[in-house]
Amino acid sequence: MKGDRNNGKRSKKYSITRFLSSFKLSFFNYGKLVVIGLVFSLFLIGVTFLYREINIKDTFVAYSDAQEEYFSRLKEVRDEYRASEKEFSELIITSAFTVMQSNIEDFSYDDMSSARMREVADLMLEEVSHEDGSFTYTPKSEDAVKESLADYFKGVDGSLDDVTCARMAEDVYDYVDDYLEFIGAEEEENTSSSSCDGNSYWWPIGSAEVTTENGVTFASGNPVASMLTAYFAGDDSVHNGNHGAIDISNGNGVGGTNIIAAKDGVVIYPTSDSQTQYADNGYVGNEDGGGYGNYVIIEHSDGNYTYYAHMAQNSITVRAGDSVRQGQVIGKMGHSGSSTGTHLHFEVRSGGNTIANRVDPLDYVSIDNPRPGCVDFSLTSTSLSKQEFISKMEAYCTNSGNSAFCTNFSSHAAEVYDVSLDAGVNPELVVVTAGTEQGWEKCGGLYNFWGIGIPNGASCSAGPQLTSLSAGIREYASTLAEYQPGGRYASSIESRNSEREAAGCDDAGHGVAGTLAGMQSVYSWVGDYRFSPGSWGRGGCVYLNIIYGEGYCSSVSVCTNYSNCPESSATTVCEQNDYTAWQLQEKLELRSAIFGL
Numbered sequence: 001m002k003g004d005r006n007n008g009k010r011s012k013k014y015s016i017t018r019f020l021s022s023f024k025l026s027f028f029n030y031g032k033l034v035v036i037g038l039v040f041s042l043f044l045i046g047v048t049f050l051y052r053e054i055n056i057k058d059t060f061v062a063y064s065d066a067q068e069e070y071f072s073r074l075k076e077v078r079d080e081y082r083a084s085e086k087e088f089s090e091l092i093i094t095s096a097f098t099v100m101q102s103n104i105e106d107f108s109y110d111d112m113s114s115a116r117m118r119e120v121a122d123l124m125l126e127e128v129s130h131e132d133g134s135f136t137y138t139p140k141s142e143d144a145v146k147e148s149l150a151d152y153f154k155g156v157d158g159s160l161d162d163v164t165c166a167r168m169a170e171d172v173y174d175y176v177d178d179y180l181e182f183i184g185a186e187e188e189e190n191t192s193s194s195s196c197d198g199n200s201y202w203w204p205i206g207s208a209e210v211t212t213e214n215g216v217t218f219a220s221g222n223p224v225a226s227m228l229t230a231y232f233a234g235d236d237s238v239h240n241g242n243h244g245a246i247d248i249s250n251g252n253g254v255g256g257t258n259i260i261a262a263k264d265g266v267v268i269y270p271t272s273d274s275q276t277q278y279a280d281n282g283y284v285g286n287e288d289g290g291g292y293g294n295y296v297i298i299e300h301s302d303g304n305y306t307y308y309a310h311m312a313q314n315s316i317t318v319r320a321g322d323s324v325r326q327g328q329v330i331g332k333m334g335h336s337g338s339s340t341g342t343h344l345h346f347e348v349r350s351g352g353n354t355i356a357n358r359v360d361p362l363d364y365v366s367i368d369n370p371r372p373g374c375v376d377f378s379l380t381s382t383s384l385s386k387q388e389f390i391s392k393m394e395a396y397c398t399n400s401g402n403s404a405f406c407t408n409f410s411s412h413a414a415e416v417y418d419v420s421l422d423a424g425v426n427p428e429l430v431v432v433t434a435g436t437e438q439g440w441e442k443c444g445g446l447y448n449f450w451g452i453g454i455p456n457g458a459s460c461s462a463g464p465q466l467t468s469l470s471a472g473i474r475e476y477a478s479t480l481a482e483y484q485p486g487g488r489y490a491s492s493i494e495s496r497n498s499e500r501e502a503a504g505c506d507d508a509g510h511g512v513a514g515t516l517a518g519m520q521s522v523y524s525w526v527g528d529y530r531f532s533p534g535s536w537g538r539g540g541c542v543y544l545n546i547i548y549g550e551g552y553c554s555s556v557s558v559c560t561n562y563s564n565c566p567e568s569s570a571t572t573v574c575e576q577n578d579y580t581a582w583q584l585q586e587k588l589e590l591r592s593a594i595f596g597l
Contacts, residue, residue, distance in 0.1 A: 484514050
């Protein structure tokens with residue numbers, strides 16, 4: 001029956017991993033609607049994939065002309081959207097197409113025209129334009145989305161009854177809980193194999209022990225013994241000062257040592273099996289693989305590329321288009337190409353994928369610290385023991401000579417630590433915020449070191465009347481709880497995050513609920529207008545001239561009468577974003593100075 005739930009269901013044998021890897025999304029940045037689109041994709045996806053070829057049981061299947069034309073239209077429509085909306089629009093188009101394929105008889109690639117693609121991309125969002133040229137996309141309510149989906153499906157195929165259309169729309173929300181559980185499991189696995197946010201590069205030599213997660217092999221433990229045998233730009237008999245990499249040996253001259261991805265990324269080479277089959281018969285001048293023999297190139301989200309060369313014949317486990325995670329085994333150490341012995345040739349190319357972009361890998365990886373983790377400035381917990389915290393506070397007091405810090409905080413370090421953790425706030429953040437907000441001085445004689453509840457331009461008395469350090473910490477902790485997921489300001493954080501993403505602002509100035517960047521994006525506000533001359537209380541040009549350089553406000557429209565400011569002097573989305581980033585940078589620098597983190 002046309003429109004029946006099981007009619008025309010597509011095979012699930014195709015790789016879900018490859019489908020999802022074609023979208024570079026942050027799940028929480030786009031909120032529930034992104035999850036909705038992904039749910040469609042995960043549970044209903046059939047043959048709609050964005051790669052021209054998909055590896056299925058070691059065979060390659062090429063798309064038809066109709067599919068190729070579909071993907072061409074998809075790319076064209078995708079490119080009409082701005083920056084961070086590109087991936088989202090592509091995801092919604094693909095998801096909607098898949099559900100229609102699954103429920104509408106004979107619905108084909110040809111039926112998904114460019115016009116229809118645009119319709120479904122805009123179906124769930126309301127676009128709002130701003131004077132600074134930025135756009136924000138506001139999700140409709142769940143009921144409105146369901147109604148819109150049902151109406152749209154009915155419009156595509158008038159023979160679908162209302163119950164079927166409503167069920168098709170309802171399917172979206174039926175799958176949400178299951179998919180969130182799937183994402184949660186994936187995030188736990190990622191935590192076990194990579195550093196937070198994947199920001200630190202790992203030594204590319206793997207451990208002898210391996211683990212398997214969802215069919216993917218990791219050698220993310222302590223690396224086997226290795227040594228540097230050639231340095232970047234090394235002046236040795238082989239390289240003559242032209243070496244654009246480092247060479248790493250396992251010390252025994254025998255191949256088979258696990259080579260791992262130094263950082264999360266997407267493989268761009270090899271593209272075929274033939275590029276992984278060069279013999280382990282290396283010698284200087286061997287042109288196999290252009291001299292690299294069997295090798296892998298990974299593109300990373302920071303714009304860098306890593307090269308892993310001279311690997312063993314037939315040992316490479318990844319192909320172009322694969323998403324890889326830090327610590328994942330990508331091949332084995334070998335002796336292929338222009339090589340004088342068994343080793344790994346490891347390159348980092350920064351900002352582009354040319355020889356001119358090669359930089360010293362030892363600026364990114366360290367044999368002495370092979371598995372670095374990035375430091376996460378948690379809102380709620382610390383990695384420091386109580387004694388470590390106290391010792392670092394006392395050392396900073398001695399070294400800085402700051403009397404306010406010593407009197408009000410260092411001498412009460414044990415109390416700060418105990419009360420903070422009992423109240424559910426990171427004691428490092430308690431100290432750092434007190435330093436950046438009030439210089440560790442009591443605010444008007446009160447224990448409001450954090451500027452809690454004090455609007456721009458108001459005095460200390462406008463905030464809570466706190467009469468002890470303990471009371472101040474607990475009030476600060478209570479305030480921060482409102483910026484956590486589910487808190488009073490969580491939705492404002494998510495909205496601001498999406499707004500700043502849409503405007504293409506610096507990533508450092510926004511984040512999701514539960515992160516310091518997310519909290520700070522709402523907690524700190526430079527002011528609604530570029531107010532000149534301004535003041536430390538009222539902000540505006542006082543801060544903007546610091547952030548962008550003295551004289552910035554003389555080059556833009558400003559307000560000189562705060563009670564009657566022209567619209568042209570309103571601070572932009574990205575000015576607000578950069579103020580957040582500036583506030584964050586101050587906190588991070590102070591944290592490093594006090595705690596060495």
